[in-house]
Amino acid sequence: MDQVTADDFQVIDHCLMVRLPEEVDHHSAGYISRNADRHLMREEVRNIVFDFEDTRFMDSSGIGVIMGRYRKISCFGGRVYAIHADSQIQRILKVSGMSRVVEIIE
Amino acid sequence: MRNEMEIIFDAVSDNEAFARVAVAAFVSHLNPTLEELSDIKTAVSEAVTNSIIHGYENLYGYGRPADRKKVHPGKVQVQCVLEEDVLHIRVTDKGKGIENLEQAMEPLFTTKPELERSGMGFAFMEAFMDDLEVESSPGEGTVVIMRKKLGTGSWIDSEE
Numbered sequence A: 001m002d003q004v005t006a007d008d009f010q011v012i013d014h015c016l017m018v019r020l021p022e023e024v025d026h027h028s029a030g031y032i033s034r035n036a037d038r039h040l041m042r043e044e045v046r047n048i049v050f051d052f053e054d055t056r057f058m059d060s061s062g063i064g065v066i067m068g069r070y071r072k073i074s075c076f077g078g079r080v081y082a083i084h085a086d087s088q089i090q091r092i093l094k095v096s097g098m099s100r101v102v103e104i105i106e
Numbered sequence B: 001m002r003n004e005m006e007i008i009f010d011a012v013s014d015n016e017a018f019a020r021v022a023v024a025a026f027v028s029h030l031n032p033t034l035e036e037l038s039d040i041k042t043a044v045s046e047a048v049t050n051s052i053i054h055g056y057e058n059l060y061g062y063g064r065p066a067d068r069k070k071v072h073p074g075k076v077q078v079q080c081v082l083e084e085d086v087l088h089i090r091v092t093d094k095g096k097g098i099e100n101l102e103q104a105m106e107p108l109f110t111t112k113p114e115l116e117r118s119g120m121g122f123a124f125m126e127a128f129m130d131d132l133e134v135e136s137s138p139g140e141g142t143v144v145i146m147r148k149k150l151g152t153g154s155w156i157d158s159e160e
Ligand SMILES: Nc1ncnc2c1ncn2[C@@H]1O[C@H](COP(=O)(O)OP(=O)(O)OP(=O)(O)O)[C@@H](O)[C@H]1O
Pocket: A060, A061, A063, A064, B046, B050, B051, B052, B054, B055, B056, B093, B095, B096, B097, B098, B104, B105, B109, B110, B111, B112, B116, B117, B118, B119, B120, B121, B122, B123, B142
C-alpha cells in the first residue's frame, strides 16, 4: 500500500507531480518526502502538485509532508497544488489550515 | 447494547494501519457513514502514531534500513467500548509521557519539528471526535480517551 515507486514522481515543465499512495500516514510519509526532495535537489522545480487520486486515508503525517515541501519551494515563489482530493482529504486540509498554503483544484 | 474489544501491539509504524482498521471494523455493524469512519480512523491513527513516535520514540517500522538498530520494545494498547451508538476509545502507552500537556495540545505545537511533525495530531483528534481527554505523567506514559456518537449520518433518517 505504501509502495511509492519512481513513476509516482515526475517533473513536467518545472512542476513536480507527486502521485500519493492509498494511505498517507507516518509509515509512508518518509518515502514520499525523501523521493520528492531528491527531485527538488536535482531538477529545477518551481511548483508542486500533489495528486490524491488514489488516496483514501491521510493523517497529520501528510500535513507534515506537504508543509515540508511547501517550505522548500515557497521561498523561490513556488506554489503547491492539491488535485483529485476527495471530500475527506479536503476536510483534513481545511481543518489543518493547509488550504491557505495549498490551492485545492477540483 | 454494549460491546468491548482490546488490542495490544508492538509500538512500530507497521501497526498504525492495523490499529485504525481494527477500530473501524469494530464499529462497522452500526453502518457508520464514510465520514464517521474516516474521522475515527484519523483520530486513532493520530493517537497511536503519537504513542509510537513520541511515547517510545520508535521513528520507523521494522526493517527500515535507517533504523534497524533501534526499536524499543514498548506496546500500545487500544481499548474500545461501544455503548449503544457511542464509541469510547482509549489509547494507552507506557512511554515517556508529556511534561506540559496544555502546551502539547495547542495546535501547531510539536517537539519533533525535525521529523516534519506539524503539531496537528491533537487538533485532529479534537476536530474529528466529540470528546477528547488526555492524561499523562512524565516517565510513566500517556492515555488518550476519545468519544464519538455514531449514526448522525443521513442513513438513520431512512430507517423506520
Ligand atoms: N503519547 C505521547 N507520549 C509522549 N509525548 C506525546 C504523546 N503524544 C503527544 N506528545 C507530545 O505532544 C506534542 C503534540 O502532539 P501532536 O500529535 O499534536 O503533534 P505532533 O505529533 O508533534 O505532530 P503531528 O501529529 O502533526 O505529526 C508532540 O510533539 C509530543 O511532544
